[in-house]
Structures are given as structure tokens and as C-alpha cells.
Amino acid sequence: MSETKTPPRVLVVEDEAEIAALIAYQLTREGYRVETALTGAAALDALHRDLPDLLVLDRMLPEISGDDVLKALREDPATQAVPVLILTAKKDRADRIQGLELGADDYLTKPFSPRELVLRVDAILRRAKGELRATTGGGRILRAGPLRMDVGAHVVAFDGEEVQLTPTEFRLLQTLMERRGRTQSRRQLLTEAWDVDSMAASRVQTRTVDMHVRRLRGKLGAAGEWIETVRGFGYRFQHPVG
Ligand code: CA
DSSP, X not given: OOOOSXXXXXXXXXXXXXXXXXXXXXXXXXXXXXXXXXXXXXXXXXXXXXXXXXXXEESOOSSSOHHHHHXXXXXXXXXXXXXXXXXXXXXXXXXXXXXXXXXXXXXXXXXXXXHHHHHHHHHHHHHHHXXXXXXXXXXXXXXXXXXXXXXXXXXXXXXTEEEOOOHHHHHHHHHHHHTTTSOEEHHHHHHHHSOOOHHHHHHSOHHHHHHXXXXXXXXXXXXXXXXXXXXXXXXXXXOTTO
């Protein structure tokens, strides 16, 4: 189950009423809010009325098939981002792959255990949330007074003014801010910000770190002073107000 405060809404599309009820029961028990639709038409209706966080979609539906629902959903900008778990009775691998090609996020072959279904739903929603974070940049924010780093969006701002950093400078600042108050050796910084292992780090000139820290300080202006030199050891990020 994801950590959102309002429980995610799942729309279950399945023409066999008993299976639909079973899925709804299981998901509700796990804390999801569930709506069911017995036909493709009802599903498209429900989708446009109130966008769910996830769709559980049976492929074999009379009239409008699950595949057609999926196609329609992926073509419509209003619904195209909704994650879809398809249910398929077809054991044939080619069929299942076809479902994924149509834009499903995962599939489950009937008969399935309700527990398995819940695990898949959990996993898809967790993944969807991670991706959303990466694209909107609504991710982790590191702050030190007027200095603000949006880790997901790769944006640093001081007093609301964006500071242009190279990727290495960004990672260097991120490492220092994440470990604020703790001295980081040049070697630790090389491992983190340059993404080199400790073997390689011992060969890279530690002067490289000094050079980048100097540049980073210059770009940060007043906030540059918060990167302190710890003589004989390395650097430490320290914000006067914490
Ligand atoms: Ca069916």
C-alpha cells in the first residue's frame, strides 16, 4: 500500500460479476477505494467521470474489448497516464506481450491469486508515483535558509534565483547538504559526487575536489560560505541557522 493519505482509487473492469466482486473485496480490504465496471462502455464512462489512480482491466469483454478500452484510454490525453494492469485468460505469451504493447503496465494471467493481484497493484502505483516525481520534480527538497535544492528536478535556487550548476557541482552540493554538519573527506566526496569507486578515487587528484568546491562556492554567492573547509580533512556544509 502506498503512503498517500487519501487511498488510491482503482477502477476494476471485468464482465464476470463474481470475479469483479472478488477483486473489489480484496482491494478494499487492503485500503483501496474501488469502483467496478462490467462493460467496456461503462469503463470508459467511469474513466471520464472520475479519473482513477489505476485500472484493472480484463481483456476479454463483450462488445468493447479490454484491448479497445486500453487503446482508447491511451489515445486520450485526459486518460493516457492512468496505469493499467490487464487480466488475461490467454496463456499464450504472444497475447500477453500484445497487451503490454498496447500500453498496459503489467498483466496477470487468470486464474490469479487475489494476493498476487494486490501486490501487482501496489507495485504499479509505487512505480507510477516515482515516475511522476521524476518528471514534475515534485521530489525531495533540501533546504538551508534561502538555499533550496529540488533533487528530482535538478534545480538549485538561492533566494528564489536559480543557480546554474554543472551535474558534478550539483551532486557535490547535494552530498554536502544531505550530510550537513558532518565533515566529508575529499575521497568521500569523490566517491559520491563523481560516482567513482574508492579504488579509482584514490587515483583521482583530490585537488579536483578543491577546484570544484571553489567553483561551487563562487556560484552560490553568500551561501558559498556555508561550505566550510576542515583543514586536513575535507569539507562540511554548515548553515548558520541549521
Ligand atoms: Ca471476461
